[in-house]
Amino acid sequence: MTLSLSRRLLVLAVAVLLLGGLAAALVVRAADRADRPRAGGPEIAAGGVTLTRQGGLAFLNSGQGPHRGALASVPADAPQSARTASDLDCQRFYAAAGTGVCLRSSPGALAQDNKALIVDADLRTVRSLPLAGTPSRARVSPSGRFAAWTVFVSGESYGSAFFSTRTAILDTRTGKLESSLEEFAVSMDGRDYRAQDVNFWGVTFSKDDDTFYATLATAGQTHLVRGSISRRTVTTLARNVECPSLSPDETRIAYKKRVRAGASLWREHVMDLGTLREHALAEKRSVDDQAAWLDDRTLAYALPTDGAADSTDLWTVPADGTGAPRLLTPGASSPSRLG
Template sequence: MSRRLLLSGLAVVTLVGAAITYVVHARTGGATENAVPVVTGQPMTLEARTLFFRNLADGPDSGRLAAVPVGDPGAARRVGELHCDRFAAARSTAICLRLKPGSLPPLTDMIVLDANLHERHRETLPGTPSRARVSPDGRIVNWTVFVTGDSYAATGFSTRTGLYEVDTGRLVKTIEELAVFVHGKRYFASDVNYWGVTFGADGNRFYVTLGSRGKTYLIEADYRAYRGTAIAENVECPSLSPDGRRIAFKQKVATGTWRLAVLDLTTHQIIHPPESRSVDDQPVWQGNSTLLYPLRNATNSSDTWSVGLTTPPKLLIPQADTPSFSSPN
């Protein structure tokens, strides 16, 4: 992300015991100002009716986890000290994926956080951060990282998806041993990749993308039985709606181009929300009829947008990505 020098100076406004900082002295070099109003000095917790995201606006607080009220996404961004490349939360659990600085080959810290965003567990994984989710009951965190060097990866990289049970400490570093059935037969291939897990409300049923031999499949899986079945093709980065009726996903329409799509799990009909731009991320549901997703902008950063199933897209939070809610919204 490019950094530019904005107007120098310092303007601080005190609000509810915290500071809204428009201009601050740089702590680590780079831009000396926050390009947007930022609230500091307040505790960050997984309270309800809050939208969390990674703040990408220029300034010393760029890259930090930020939060705004769901009903006022344009409010001053409350930021803490937590840096995450990917973030997700549910109930009283959150996951933060952070690339380890200077690691070659790249390594990612997978950090499990409690309701006060205090570290509960940490694993260091090979690869770079890609996707992160928490089961709705807060009991399982899951992640996907890009990994280089796998011999079967024709593109030079592959994905690795894992799970961690918060209560038991059980760690599944990769779900590649998941028994999967495609067209009624057990599927075996040397180039299998999984990415983009999304869990049902019971924390047992989950959906994930399987990529192999030039195709992608939506896998519906049973965690306890550790078994899955392909139920659709050309589905990537699935996201289950809170009511469990629909899967939002990115549908490939050309090389490097994806269209936002929604699959009805009962009728298997697919609709396309009125978003014509390429969406290359795992969408997030806000309620059962609105989707949130990041899009690249002219500054080579990202903005977070929202779109209804039938209503047009709108810019929700500029200079922000990896949106997440900690509770049903």
């Protein structure tokens, strides 16, 4: 039997309504899932976060949900306990001595929309500066006086064949900004060095509020450099060192070392600054991060979450090369030990 035109239209209308209802239900279900933490993950709720909390651990929450990207804190001795989330959202973050640096970037945003926020212990913004590119690394000196950040101005990965970075250092007391370390004088192997392809990234500070360490890349090589803010100079110390992190006792540098030429594969190492001898750590997975020292014996770093390309988990490993990697807390990045 042939359906009349009116009946055909009725059947079509009912089908459209049913499909529309199904689509709406799927959207609501997906949104509901996005608003909940990952199954089995720590609970998280809005609350007050302070950078002077004794025995605290701060990090960016990367788990799915309404607090994704928010700076959160937990007790350092219970890192997988319920999290307190602030209303400060960042792509990269670091804090020391009650001063924080928050690097912000919106997907598809214009360069002038990328910002570095200097925040006080209660996360109030005390200064906002434009970034020249996409956030990559951030650090604050142990005294809280200096903040540093690195951005990509072309390329989006340290494993890319072609990329360019810009690294700045801000004196939070005087407001003086060194907008690019490329303006500092370079000494390599005892001689002045100048080249068009010089790039810096991954600053880490000493307690003296002058000395810093960073990565210098030029002529296809990466170098660990020691720098002076007051003299505006850097001196090369060793090769194949990226994203250095100075230990609390200032005797060692943790860093990622490229273990295969031409590949984005790095192995975490620690170098003794007195002898420049190095040893590999127990973490054998490729770590593309600037590790943070939780204390003189332990390093923390981010690795991609299994099965979730847009999330990372924080792991720890002993700094002496012994032991084994251990999950610190899931759905997190940019750790800072508080207090």
